[in-house]
Amino acid sequence: MDLQLASFGDLDQISTIEKETNEYPWTPNNFKSSLDAGNCSIVLKDNKNILGYAFFSVIGTDSHLLNITVSKNYQGKGYGKKILQKVLFQSKVLGASIVFLEVRVSNHKAINFYEKFGFKRDAIRYNYYDGNPKEDALLMSKQGL
Numbered sequence: 001m002d003l004q005l006a007s008f009g010d011l012d013q014i015s016t017i018e019k020e021t022n023e024y025p026w027t028p029n030n031f032k033s034s035l036d037a038g039n040c041s042i043v044l045k046d047n048k049n050i051l052g053y054a055f056f057s058v059i060g061t062d063s064h065l066l067n068i069t070v071s072k073n074y075q076g077k078g079y080g081k082k083i084l085q086k087v088l089f090q091s092k093v094l095g096a097s098i099v100f101l102e103v104r105v106s107n108h109k110a111i112n113f114y115e116k117f118g119f120k121r122d123a124i125r126y127n128y129y130d131g132n133p134k135e136d137a138l139l140m141s142k143q144g145l
């Protein structure tokens, strides 16, 4: 098991997992643009097999978690925890003192996961997510990395 930076060569596998796992997936182009923009990334690999990944951006003292996903068949085994721990560590190394994120208010599993790591509920952003109907986002943050 290995945690690495994502490379452009990982994006096909990542996009396949994303489509299988998320109801409103990032497109392959979203991932490519994220790497092009110089955002940070982490991929959890078992040999060449990608089990999960995260994309985040660090600007000054703020880190923003943009996407964290564990492949459906591998969820609930502690892999998300490994990836998020690495995001927090890398954010700190890069100078961040706080991590922000948005999550769909219906995504109780993810909200529970973030709270376990000490993320606090900050605010609701109404109709933030596409869908029919649109869905509110819960804004969360964790200070003191």
Ligand SMILES: CC(C)(COP(=O)(O)OP(=O)(O)OC[C@H]1O[C@@H](n2cnc3c(N)ncnc32)[C@H](O)[C@@H]1OP(=O)(O)O)[C@@H](O)C(=O)NCCC(=O)NCCS
Binding pocket: 021, 022, 068, 069, 070, 071, 074, 075, 076, 077, 078, 079, 080, 081, 082, 102, 103, 104, 107, 108, 109, 110, 112, 113, 114, 116
């Ligand atoms: C959210 C996600 C990344 C968590 O990764 P994971 O590998 O399944 O989580 P882990 O096994 O590392 O679990 C860590 C903690 O999260 C919580 N958690 C995990 N699965 C849960 C579930 N089904 N219900 C409630 N809490 C859960 C638990 O507190 C767990 O700690 P514990 O095992 O000590 O009780 C993963 O479920 C996922 O990819 N979901 C789909 C994509 C998504 O929603 N991403 C977040 C969008 S903002």
